[in-house]
Amino acid sequence: xxxLIYERFDLSLxxxxxxxxxxxxxxxxxxxxNDLTLMAAxxxxxxxxxxxxxxxxxxxxxxAMDHFSSHAAVVPQRKAA
Numbered sequence: 756x757x758x759l760i761y762e763r764f765d766l767s768l769x770x771x772x773x774x775x776x777x778x779x780x781x782x783x784x785x786x787x788x789n790d791l792t793l794m795a796a797x798x799x800x801x802x803x804x805x806x807x808x809x810x811x812x813x814x815x816x817x818x819a820m821d822h823f824s825s826h827a828a829v830v831p832q833r834k835a836a
Contacts (some may be wrong), residue, residue, distance in 0.1 A: 756780070760803035766796060789830070790823045
C-alpha cells in the first residue's frame, strides 16, 4: 500500500516499527505541517487504501475536516508583494 500511494500520489509514508512493522504506516513531515498538508496526506492515504482494495468507510478525511473546522488556529494573512 505504501508503494502504491507513493507511485500514484507522490506521498511518502513511513513504515511501522517494532511489533507493528508491516501492519501500519506513519504520516510524517519535513518542516511545515499544517491543517491543509495533513488533509492532503489523509486523502492520499484513503484513496490509496481504496485503490488497493481495502474495505473502509472513507470517513477519515471528513472526520479531520470536522475537527479542523472547529479547532483550527487562524492562519495569519500575508501581505501581497
